[in-house]
Every structure is written in C-alpha cells, then in structure tokens.
Amino acid sequence: MRYLTLFGISVVSMILTACISPNMPIFGAQIDYILAFMLAMVMMEKTMTPVFYCSGVAVFMDAFFSKAFGFYILQYLLTGLMIYCFIRKKNIKFGGIIGLAAVSWMIREWIGVILCFFMDAPVGLGLRIIHSILPGAVPQILVSMLVYYLIKKLYRHRFIWPVATFADWS
Amino acid sequence: MNFWKNRPLVITVILSIILITLVITTANTDAQSGPVSILGGILKPVQSFFYNVTEEIGMFFEDRENSAGLQEQNTDLQQQVATYKEQLRDYQELIAENERLRDLLNYVEESEYGIATARIIGAMPGNWYDEFTINAGSNQGIESGMSVYSADGLVGKVVYAAGSYARVLSIMDDSSGIAVLVERTRDNAVLRPVEGSDQMLQMYYLREDANIVPGDKIVTSGIGGIYPKGIEIGVVSEVSTNTASEKIVYVQSTVDFNHLEEVSVVLHVYEEVE
Numbered sequence: 010m011r012y013l014t015l016f017g018i019s020v021v022s023m024i025l026t027a028c029i030s031p032n033m034p035i036f037g038a039q040i041d042y043i044l045a046f047m048l049a050m051v052m053m054e055k056t057m058t059p060v061f062y063c064s065g066v067a068v069f070m071d072a073f074f075s076k077a078f079g080f081y082i083l084q085y086l087l088t089g090l091m092i093y094c095f096i097r098k099k100n101i102k103f104g105g106i107i108g109l110a111a112v113s114w115m116i117r118e119w120i121g122v123i124l125c126f127f128m129d130a131p132v133g134l135g136l137r138i139i140h141s142i143l144p145g146a147v148p149q150i151l152v153s154m155l156v157y158y159l160i161k162k163l164y165r166h167r168f169i170w171p172v173a174t175f176a177d178w179s
Numbered sequence: 180m181n182f183w184k185n186r187p188l189v190i191t192v193i194l195s196i197i198l199i200t201l202v203i204t205t206a207n208t209d210a211q212s213g214p215v216s217i218l219g220g221i222l223k224p225v226q227s228f229f230y231n232v233t234e235e236i237g238m239f240f241e242d243r244e245n246s247a248g249l250q251e252q253n254t255d256l257q258q259q260v261a262t263y264k265e266q267l268r269d270y271q272e273l274i275a276e277n278e279r280l281r282d283l284l285n286y287v288e289e290s291e292y293g294i295a296t297a298r299i300i301g302a303m304p305g306n307w308y309d310e311f312t313i314n315a316g317s318n319q320g321i322e323s324g325m326s327v328y329s330a331d332g333l334v335g336k337v338v339y340a341a342g343s344y345a346r347v348l349s350i351m352d353d354s355s356g357i358a359v360l361v362e363r364t365r366d367n368a369v370l371r372p373v374e375g376s377d378q379m380l381q382m383y384y385l386r387e388d389a390n391i392v393p394g395d396k397i398v399t400s401g402i403g404g405i406y407p408k409g410i411e412i413g414v415v416s417e418v419s420t421n422t423a424s425e426k427i428v429y430v431q432s433t434v435d436f437n438h439l440e441e442v443s444v445v446l447h448v449y450e451e452v453e
Contacts, residue, residue, distance in 0.1 A: 024225060026304055027226065027301070027304045028226050028228075028230055028301065030304060031301070031302040031303070031304050031306075032230060032302065039304060039305060039306055041304075041305070056187070057188070057190075057191065058187075060191070061187075061190075070304060073223070073226060073301065073312060073344070074301070074303045074304060074310070074312065074346070076206055076308070076310075076338075076339075077201070077202045077203075077205045078201050078202070078205045079198035079199070079201040079202040079205070080202055081304075082198055083195065083198045083199065083202065086194060086195060086198070087195060089191075090188070090191045090195075093187075094188075121305065121307060124202055127199070127202055127203050127206070128202060128203070128206035129206055130308070130354065132307060132308070132353070133353055133374060136374050136375055139375070140306075140375055141305075141306050
C-alpha cells in the first residue's frame with residue numbers, strides 16, 4: 010500500500026508539472042509540483058525512497074519533452090539527494106519548508122542550467138535568473154507549504170511509513 | 180558515515196553517472212527513438228487531455244477579463260470582414276490568373292510537398308526552451324528539420340519526431356535565427372528573438388541604407404535552407420538608429436505563440452546551407 014501510494018503521488022505530481030503547469034502558471038511561474046511533493050515526503054520520512062519515485066516518473070517527461078534523455082530525471086535525482094543529505098539527521102519544523110523549498114528550487118534550476126550546457130544548448134543564465142529562478146521561487150514556496158501540510162496529514166496514517174521508521178517515529 | 184554502506188546513496192551516485200553520460204550522448208540526436216518514443220506515446224493521450232482542459236480553463240478566464248471590450252471589437256471585426264470579402268473576390272481572380280500563367284510556364288510550386296496538420300498537445304515544462312509538442316509524428320511523415328507554420332505565419336521547425344508525436348522548436352527560442360526578406364524593399368536580413376519576449380524579434384545584418392518603415396511585412400527569404408521562401412513572419416513595429424548609425428529594427432511576430440492551437444508541417448526537409 011505504501012509503495013502504491015508513493016507511486017500514485019508521483020504520477021499525480023508529474024501530471025500537474027508536465028501537463029497542467031505549463032498552461033496554468035501561478036503568478037507567471039511554472040510550479041514544479043514534483044519537487045514540492047518530493048521535498049515534503051523526504052522531510053517527513055528522511056529516506057531516499059520518495060526521491061527514486063519522483064525521479065522515476067520524470068522518465069516520461071524526458072521521453073516526451075527533453076532534448077536529451079535524463080535531463081529531467083537528473084534534476085530531481087540530484088536535488089533529492091542534496092535535500093536528503095542535508096535533512097537526514099535534522100529535525101526540521103514547518104517553518105523550515107520555506108528555506109528548503111527556495112533552496113531546492115534554486116538547486117534544481119542550477120542543475121538544469123548546467124545540464125543544458127552539457128547538452129550543447131546553453132540557456133541565457135542572466136535571463137533565466139530574472140525570468141524564472143527568482144520570480145518562480147515565491148509561488149514555489151507557497152505551493153510547497155501547502156503540499157507539506159497535505160503530506161503531513163497523509164503521514165498520520167501508519168500504512169505510508171516505512172516499517173522501521175514508523176517504529177522510531179511513534 | 181561510511182559511504183559504501185549507505186545503499187541508496189551508492190545507487191543514486193551510480194545512476195547519476197549513467198544519466199549524465201546519457202544526457203551527453205543523446206543530446207540533440209535521434210538516439211532517443213525506440214523505447215523512449217514508446218514511453219512518450221504512453222504519456223501522449225494524458226498530456227493531450229490535460230493540455231486541452233487547462234487551455235479551455237485559461238481561455239475562459241481570459242475571455243471574462245476581455246468581455247468589456249468585446250462589443251467594440253465585434254463592430255470593428257464586422258467592418259473588417261466586409262472589407263476582406265471584397266478583397267477576397269479580387270484575390271480569387273488573381274489566383275485564377277496566376278494558375279493559368281504558371282501552367283503556361285511549367286512552374287513547379289514548392290508547396291507540392293505534402294502538408295500535415297497537427298494539434299499542439301504540450302509545452303516543455305520548466306520554460307527551458309521554446310519547444311512544444313504536436314500530436315503528429317513520423318507515422319504521418321514528419322521528420323526532424325521540417326518547417327512548421329500556422330495560419331498567421333512561421334512557427335518553427337521540427338527538432339524531434341517520434342511515431343505519434345513530434346517536438347517543435349519555436350522561432351522565439353533564443354537559439355533561433357532566420358534569414359528574412361523585407362517584402363516591399365526585398366532587403367535581406369537575419370531575424371532573432373528579443374531575449375525574454377513572447378512575440379518580438381530583432382533584425383540583424385540589414386543594409387544601412389535600407390528604406391524600412393513600421394508596417395513593412397517580413398517574410399522568409401529561403402536563404403540558408405531550413406525554411407521555404409515567402410512564409411510570413413511578422414510586421415516591422417519600430418525602426419530607430421543607434422549611435423553608430425546602425426538601424427535597429429523590431430519585428431512583431433504575426434503568430435500569437437501563447438494561443439497557438441493548430442499548426443501545419445511542410446513534409447519536406449529543406450537542406451541547411453552553412
């Protein structure tokens with residue numbers, strides 16, 4: 010049940026990010042729902058499992074949109090890894106989501122910029138910062154807070170926890 | 180922490196190395212075909228459904244915002260329709276005459292290459308490149324390099340074609356550069372998008388003495404291959420001169436890229452000339 014739920018959340022977040030967000034930006038910014046869900050789940054359970062699920066569904070985004078296979082998967086995998094390494098031993102409260110959402114958004118964007126360079130199709134960095142990274146951070150934080158609230162409610166149920174972690178947590 | 184004992188970390192690092200290699204080796208190639216194309220095909224109906232639904236929702240709100248000016252716009256449009264009807268009659272006569280003359284000269288028209296019409300079903304998430312996805316691919320004869328246009332003008336070129344879908348790079352992408360012609364004066368130039376703009380382009384390599392004025396129509400010149408000659412791109416919106424007495428010319432694209440729904444693909448790859 011836990012893995013089915015994680016898969017379901019990942020697929021829904023992928024549909025929101027790939028199919029809906031480009032057409033319905035919030036305050037002009039394309040929200041990354043995969044990143045928001047991944048951050049919230051890693052914060053809750055402090056394992057890499059949500060990172061693998063969220064990176065896994067990005068395979069479809071790579072197949073459908075990307076100039077090179079791995080462009081989207083790597084963004085989520087590496088960002089998730091950094092989030093995990095940072096918070097695995099820390100007890101972060103609700104307020105911490107603000108900083109973490111902003112930092113993870115910027116890390117993911119920077120990884121994307123670097124990958125574009127490797128793909129021999131560089132994007133204008135200055136323009137990217139002005140038009141995407143900075144204006145996108147605020148709506149991304151707001152959505153991440155909402156998602157964290159929802160995920161926290163979900164993690165009140167026993168079925169979603171990894172067995173060992175639930176024993177520690179309860 | 181002993182790195183090698185943390186299995187998820189080891190898996191992530193190995194996966195990252197494999198993926199970085201894949202990104203570098205598959206970038207801008209057709210190596211994504213096969214299994215990747217099948218994966219994309221799975222997402223296509225989902226993508227198409229949600230794209231259409233969200234577009235309808237977006238347009239509903241936009242229509243409500245614009246309803247105040249609709250009455251006035253309607254009157255203007257009716258007047259325009261009357262004018263266009265009159266012009267259409269003249270054009271039909273001209274077309275008939277043109278066809279007769281072409282037959283006479285055994286003229287081979289470039290549009291003898293087939294046209295595939297497709298619907299836009301997705302835009303690249305994350306605003307990385309000005310690319311969008313259409314619901315027709317190699318099964319419909321579409322190949323990488325084919326030019327794409329809409330009823331309003333030039334849209335871009337196909338950069339990747341899978342079986343049932345294809346990706347199109349818009350002319351508004353930063354990497355874009357199009358050889359163009361000022362229709363009235365026949366001056367050649369290169370058109371590139373203005374960074375960060377949705378519909379504005381700038382002209383480069385224009386002759387200093389070019390007699391260009393706002394309202395001049397800009398079309399593709401066909402020089403350099405890629406795009407066929409004569410497709411409308413936009414209209415000159417601003418002409419000024421900088422300190423080095425160079426002309427700075429801005430062109431407003433005739434295509435509204437934010438509300439693009441259907442496009443046509445010329446089923447022929449025009450050879451790119453270096």
